[in-house]
Structure formats: C-alpha cells, structure tokens
Amino acid sequence: MDLLRFITCGSVDDGKSTLIGRLLYDSDAVSLDVLAALEEQNRTSAAGTVDLALLTDGLRAEREQGITIDVAHKYFTTPRRKFIITDTPGHVQYTRNMVTGASNADLAIVLVDARQGIVEQTRRHTIVSVLLGIKRFVLAVNKIDLMGYSEAVFHDIVADYAAVAAQLGIKQVANIPISALHGDNVVKPSANLPWYKGPSLLEYLETVPVATEANTDAARFQVQYVIRPQSVELPDYRGYAGRIQSGVYRRGDQVLVLPAGIETTLEAIEINQQEADVAVAPQAVVLRLTDDVDVSRGDTIVPLALAPEPTRELEATLCWMVEQPLRAGHKLLVQHHTAKTRAVVQAIVGKTDIQSFAQQEATEAKLNDIVRVRLKTAQPLAADTYQQNRTTGAFILLDEQTGATLAAGLIEQTVLAEPEFEI
Amino acid sequence: MPTLPRIDYLDRLEAEAIHILREVAGQFQRPALLFSGGKDSIALVRLAQKAFRPGKFPFPLVHIDTGHNFPEVLQFRDQLAAELGEQLIVRRVEDTIKQRGLREPGGKFPSRNALQTYTLLDTIEEFGFDACIGGARRDEEKARAKERIFSVRDEFGQWDPRRQRPELWNIYNGQIQPGENVRVFPISNWTELDVWNYIQRENILLPSIYFAHERRCVVLPSGQLLAVTEHLTLDASDELTTRQVRFRTVGDATCTAAVESDAHTLEAIIEDILQAKVSERGATRLDDKISETGMEDRKRNGYF
Numbered sequence: 001m002d003l004l005r006f007i008t009c010g011s012v013d014d015g016k017s018t019l020i021g022r023l024l025y026d027s028d029a030v031s032l033d034v035l036a037a038l039e040e041q042n043r044t045s046a047a048g049t050v051d052l053a054l055l056t057d058g059l060r061a062e063r064e065q066g067i068t069i070d071v072a073h074k075y076f077t078t079p080r081r082k083f084i085i086t087d088t089p090g091h092v093q094y095t096r097n098m099v100t101g102a103s104n105a106d107l108a109i110v111l112v113d114a115r116q117g118i119v120e121q122t123r124r125h126t127i128v129s130v131l132l133g134i135k136r137f138v139l140a141v142n143k144i145d146l147m148g149y150s151e152a153v154f155h156d157i158v159a160d161y162a163a164v165a166a167q168l169g170i171k172q173v174a175n176i177p178i179s180a181l182h183g184d185n186v187v188k189p190s191a192n193l194p195w196y197k198g199p200s201l202l203e204y205l206e207t208v209p210v211a212t213e214a215n216t217d218a219a220r221f222q223v224q225y226v227i228r229p230q231s232v233e234l235p236d237y238r239g240y241a242g243r244i245q246s247g248v249y250r251r252g253d254q255v256l257v258l259p260a261g262i263e264t265t266l267e268a269i270e271i272n273q274q275e276a277d278v279a280v281a282p283q284a285v286v287l288r289l290t291d292d293v294d295v296s297r298g299d300t301i302v303p304l305a306l307a308p309e310p311t312r313e314l315e316a317t318l319c320w321m322v323e324q325p326l327r328a329g330h331k332l333l334v335q336h337h338t339a340k341t342r343a344v345v346q347a348i349v350g351k352t353d354i355q356s357f358a359q360q361e362a363t364e365a366k367l368n369d370i371v372r373v374r375l376k377t378a379q380p381l382a383a384d385t386y387q388q389n390r391t392t393g394a395f396i397l398l399d400e401q402t403g404a405t406l407a408a409g410l411i412e413q414t415v416l417a418e419p420e421f422e423i
Numbered sequence: 424m425p426t427l428p429r430i431d432y433l434d435r436l437e438a439e440a441i442h443i444l445r446e447v448a449g450q451f452q453r454p455a456l457l458f459s460g461g462k463d464s465i466a467l468v469r470l471a472q473k474a475f476r477p478g479k480f481p482f483p484l485v486h487i488d489t490g491h492n493f494p495e496v497l498q499f500r501d502q503l504a505a506e507l508g509e510q511l512i513v514r515r516v517e518d519t520i521k522q523r524g525l526r527e528p529g530g531k532f533p534s535r536n537a538l539q540t541y542t543l544l545d546t547i548e549e550f551g552f553d554a555c556i557g558g559a560r561r562d563e564e565k566a567r568a569k570e571r572i573f574s575v576r577d578e579f580g581q582w583d584p585r586r587q588r589p590e591l592w593n594i595y596n597g598q599i600q601p602g603e604n605v606r607v608f609p610i611s612n613w614t615e616l617d618v619w620n621y622i623q624r625e626n627i628l629l630p631s632i633y634f635a636h637e638r639r640c641v642v643l644p645s646g647q648l649l650a651v652t653e654h655l656t657l658d659a660s661d662e663l664t665t666r667q668v669r670f671r672t673v674g675d676a677t678c679t680a681a682v683e684s685d686a687h688t689l690e691a692i693i694e695d696i697l698q699a700k701v702s703e704r705g706a707t708r709l710d711d712k713i714s715e716t717g718m719e720d721r722k723r724n725g726y727f
C-alpha cells in the first residue's frame with residue numbers, strides 16, 4: 001500500500017476543517033467515542049448537528065478564537081492508500097505554518113469558496129506551495145451547493161485558477177467541485193453534480209501517482225551517527241548510519257566522502273543487520289566503507305560520478321519565521337540535515353512579493369517574508385539546489401543562542417557567479 | 424542488476440522512525456527512551472534495534488513506574504531489558520509521593536497518571552537527560568495532532584503550543600539551552616493500526632494482557648470494565664464479573680479499561696480493531712474524560 005501526504009489550504013471559512021472532517025468521517029476514520037464527544041460538545045454549544053470541523057480544530061486557543069492556528073496532522077486509510085493530511089492555517093500571519101506543512105507534502109488541495117472564487121489567499125497559498133516544490137494541485141471548489149450546483153460558476157473559477165497555475169508553471173491541476181458540508185463529490189460522486197464527469201475528490205487522491213521519493217534523483221546520503229560497537233566480537237566495526245535521501249546505492253559503488261573529498265568503495269549496505277545489494281530512498285541503512293577513512297556525522301557519502309561540489313557560499317530563498325528581522329551581517333547556524341555550521345548573511349538580494357510573485361528590492365526580512373539571501377558558511381556543505389533535490393536542497397536557520405528555528409531555506413545556487421572574497 | 428526494493432507505507436513509517444531515533448543519538452548528549460512496557464514503547468525498542476545494532480543503544484530505557492501495574496507487564500519489561508542487554512532505569516511514583524509529600528489521589532479509582540509528571544521531571548533532573556523519546560502518536564488525541572516530532576520543553580517540562588518550533592522537511596532541530604529538554608516522538612505519524620500491523624509484520628512479542636484472557640472485572644456505571652486489582656477499593660454496590668477481555672493500553676491499572684474480546688492472536692486483534700470503531704484512548708483511559716481538554720492541560724504541565 002502507498003502513502004500520500006497532502007496539505008489543505010484555503011482562506012478562513014472556505015471549509016477546510018469541514019472537508020477534512022468529511023474525509024475522515026466518510027472514510028470511517030472517526031471512531032465512535034470521538035463522534036460521541038463531538039455530539040456532546042455540539043449539544044452544549046447549541047448548534048444541533050455534528051460540526052465536522054471540530055475534528056481538526058484541536059487546541060484550546062483555537063476553540064476560543066474559533067480558528068485554526070497551527071499545523072495539525074490527520075490520518076486515514078482506505079483500502080487503496082494511507083493518507084497523511086497536514087492542515088495548515090489560512091491567516092496571513094501564519095505563512096510560516098503553511099511553509100512548514102508544504103515542506104512535507106506531495107500534493108496540495110487548494111480550497112476555494114464557490115461564492116467568492118479565487119481570492120488573494122488562493123494565490124498566496126499556491127505560490128508558497130510551488131515554492132516548496134509541490135507539483136500536483138487539486139482545485140477544490142467548495143460550497144457549490146450554495147451556488148445551486150452550477151456548472152457555469154465552477155467553470156469560471158477553474159478558468160481563473162488556470163491562469164494562476166499557468167503563471168506559476170504548474171502543470172498538474174485537478175479541478176473538482178464539492179460540498180464539504182453535504183458530502184457531495186467528496187467521497188462519492190453526487191447526483192447533484194450530473195454535469196461533472198471526473199473522479200470524486202477521494203477517488204482522485206487514491207489514484208493520483210505518488211511521488212516515488214525522487215529515486216531518479218542523484219544518490220544522496222548523509223551520516224547521522226557512527227556505529228562502533230568496539231566489542232570483543234566486533235572490535236573494528238565502523239558503520240555509518242543514515243537515511244538514503246534520494247536515489248539508489250549499490251554495494252561496490254565507488255563513492256566520495258564529502259566535504260573532505262576522500263575516494264573509497266561501498267563495502268556493504270546493511271538494513272537491520274542484513275546485507276543488501278541495493279538500497280533506495282527513503283530507507284534507513286548502515287553503510288560500510290572499504291577504507292578506514294575519517295567519517296563523522298554531517299558528512300555526505302555519494303557515488304563518485306554524481307558528487308556535488310562542496311561550497312561555502314549559497315544563494316537561497318528563505319521564509320523568515322520570527323519577529324526579529326534579518327539583515328545583512330547577521331550570524332546564525334545553518335542546519336543542513338545532519339550537518340550544522342555557522343554562517344553569515346552576506347547580502348539580502350531581494351524579496352518575493354507573494355501576491356505577484358515578482359522580485360522586489362529589500363534590505364531586511366520580516367516575519368513571514370520570503371527573501372533571497374547570500375550566505376557564507378564556516379564549513380563547506382555538500383548541497384544541491386532545491387530544484388535538483390527537495391531534500392539536500394533544503395536547510396533551516398537557527399538562532400545561535402536560543403536554538404530557535406528562524407527560517408526555512410531553499411538553495412537556489414551553490415556556486416556563485418560573483419568572484420569570491422574573504423570575510 | 425538487482426531490482427529495486429519496493430517501499431510500502433509501513434517501510435516508510437519505519438524508515439522515518441529510525442531516522443528520528445538516529446537524530447536523537449546524533450544531536451543529544453544524554454538521551455533516554457521512556458519505556459512503559461506498552462506496545463508502542465515495545466515497538467520503539469524494535470526500531471531502536473534496527474537503528475543502532477550491532478552497536479548498543481545510545482540511551483537507557485527509563486520506566487516511570489506508577490506502582491499500579493499489571494504484574495505481567497513488569498515481568499515482560501525486565502525480561503526484555505535483560506535479553507537486549509541494555510540498561511533499564513526504574514523510578515517510582517511511590518517514591519516521589521513520599522519525597523515530595525504529595526497527596527495520593529483518593530477516590531475509588533486512584534489514578535497516578537497525573538503524578539507521573541513529577542517523577543518524570545525528577546528523573547530528568549537526576550540524570551540530566553536532554554532528550555526523552557516517547558511512543559506517543561498524533562492520532563491518539565486532538566492536542567497531540569499538533570505536536571512536533573522534536574518538542575522542546577522548558578525547565579518545568581512545559582509545552583507551549585503557541586511557541587512550537589516549525590518543523591520543516593525532515594530536518595529536526597534539537598538545539599536547546601541549558602535547562603531545556605526535548606521530547607521526541609518517532610512514531611508520531613503512525614496510527615494504532617499501523618503499530619499493530621508492524622508488530623505483526625516484525626513478529627514482536629507483547630505482554631500477555633494484550634491478548635484475550637479471563638479476568639475478574641468491575642463493571643463501571645459507563646459500562647466499561649476495569650480489572651480488579653489490589654489498588655481498587657471496592658464496595659458492596661460494585662458489580663463484579665468475570666469476562667474474556669484484553670487491554671488496548673497498559674497504563675495505570677486503576678484507569679485502564681479492558682475491552683471484551685476473544686482475540687487470542689495478532690490477526691484477531693487487527694480484525695477487532697478494523698471492526699471496532701472506538702479509538703484507543705477513548706476506550707481505555709478513564710482519566711482523559713475529566714475535561715474535554717484533558718490531554719492538553721497535562722501536556723502543558725510536562726506530561727509525556
């Protein structure tokens with residue numbers, strides 16, 4: 001059975017929570033006691049019927065404010081697939097949460113209210129999703145019941161969104177009319193939408209091809225932990241434990257250990273202490289090398305032919321996630337998966353306007369800004385661009401003092417065109 | 424050329440959990456694995472074997488013992504630790520109550536779940552643990568659905584849902600300041616059914632109380648069944664019965680309800696779960712019912 005991870009995005013009140021509630025409810029993922037608790041809650045809050053949105057609005061603050069403020073995860077399984085839903089908030093001030101949700105998703109459901117069509121938020125969420133590398137989109141036109149299940153209304157919205165998608169270079173959009181509240185076309189096709197010939201939302205989700213973990217990408221592996229039993233039976237054993245980030249590793253591969261640049265051979269691949277001839281992303285493995293070389297956490301082991309050039313200078317897009325602004329000259333920590341190094345912001349190159357997708361001038365990044373920066377790191381990183389690799393093209397920035405996560409980083413360029421200069 | 428292995432959803436969940444466990448080993452000085460003897464922590468132990476063998480675990484197993492145990496579970500715990508050859512640390516709620524002069528919860532069903540928090544915080548301080556691995560899952564409860572995989576706690580073990588660090592891609596940020604520590608949940612993305620499927624696939628042994636057996640129970644007014652143990656004070660009005668039951672979690676015996684079942688095998692349990700639409704916590708933990716936000720309140724206060 002496959003696994004599909006998707007995010008749901010839309011503006012407040014477009015019906016996101018109701019939709020997720022509906023998917024869980026109609027696919028039988030909601031247990032009786034949770035339903036009973038909901039009914040109880042609804043009775044005391046005097047609404048009447050079961051409010052499906054309550055299935056996803058978890059935290060107390062949200063209950064008090066009646067809005068979704070953080071990223072919530074929901075799970076359901078059908079006979080065909082297992083799904084992980086990341087529900088991300090609609091408010092402008094929570095772009096960072098949306099970025100967080102999109103970073104782990106294979107697909108985005110963009111929800112719009114049929115009465116309003118494409119609004120500012122629709123654009124913004126689509127842009128953030130595209131930025132984070134999501135390739136597949138579902139335009140779910142919700143509350144179609146309130147527009148008399150009108151085909152014309154649906155087609156107008158579809159046409160508007162097609163223009164947005166074209167501008168952003170999105171190639172795969174499935175357009176699906178639904179009523180989350182009444183369940184039309186969410187799980188089962190609806191007699192209220194006789195003009196719609198496509199799959200229901202769930203049927204689409206069950207059949208859309210899943211990203212095959214980028215196994216066609218160049219092979220990448222970073223060392224997480226060195227296993228050295230130093231026991232009587234295994235006095236000299238040295239295994240490099242980590243996850244295959246992308247691509248395929250084979251026993252006997254000629255490999256390079258980066259950033260040191262040492263050449264050696266993959267003596268063995270172990271999975272749960274069994275030797276394997278081949279391993280693929282995202283398997284967790286232990287690699288052993290023929291030569292006794294110095295390898296530690298943060299090092300990258302890659303097939304010789306596909307090796308990236310380690311670099312100390314990066315151009316990257318950041319989503320800035322904290323109140324205090326970022327400016328040129330700031331020092332912080334880069335965490336590139338298992339590699340961690342200090343870095344300085346050499347320049348803020350510009351800012352992406354997330355309404356128009358246009359580049360603007362900028363000298364600082366404020367909360368929720370998407371900016372382009374140039375970074376110089378203390379240690380070289382074996383990185384790729386985000387375009388090339390959604391894993392090794394990504395990093396986070398940390399505050400040196402507090403350890404707080406400051407930004408999501410997407411590498412645009414690893415070798416800069418401008419001449420190098422020392423700082 | 425060998426064909427490429429096919430990775431299904433359980434392989435993916437397993438790989439994610441192993442990756443997380445190794446991040447703990449790579450990022451922290453003194454981690455610990457919180458081990459309850461329940462199926463989720465037993466699954467964690469299997470994942471740790473896959474993550475670290477042929478080496479030793481880079482952390483001890485730590486059991487915060489409520490004292491209200493099923494004897495089968497303790498026996499299982501000790502045997503497992505011995506077979507693994509790993510260190511087991513046990514700290515007792517009983518001792519915390521004495522040391523801190525706390526009041527035992529009174530009443531008919533004196534759950535010590537709330538007091539576990541104190542013992543856990545004392546244990547973290549005693550050993551200087553900077554990361555505690557737990558078997559919590561996001562599908563267990565609404566508040567958990569929002570918790571990060573690396574969840575930073577302040578000195579008092581408190582969780583502030585508004586100040587959570589964004590968790591991007593599969594990059595886990597374990598950078599903390601002195602006094603802070605991190606709770607890590609490697610099987611966050613697993614559901615109850617996933618855990619059972621994994622246990623079956625991996626032939627993992629479980630304490631016998633997970634399987635159907637005859638047991639003397641009290642019938643609660645709600646209709647739920649509670650095992651008769653020395654920790655309950657029964658009176659004449661209590662309705663007692665002997666039924667075929669199994670347990671779905673192995674927490675504090677005074678507040679872990681039994682479910683009627685004739686499932687003697689893993690296959691039968693999985694079949695039961697597919698059919699019974701009563702989620703784990705609702706069916707079995709009585710003390711979550713105290714308030715609608717039961718879990719959230721306890722998390723803020725440093726519960727696992």
Ligand SMILES: Nc1nc2c(ncn2[C@@H]2O[C@H](COP(=O)(O)OP(=O)(O)O)[C@@H](O)[C@H]2O)c(=O)[nH]1
Nearest residue numbers: 012013014015016017018053142143179180181
């Ligand atoms: N008529 C109708 N109302 C809907 C539909 N979907 C959601 N709603 C209502 O729209 C309101 C906002 O829905 P909610 O799910 O809370 O929106 P969210 O803020 O996007 O999570 C609620 O009153 C829902 O009952 C729909 O398909 N049709």
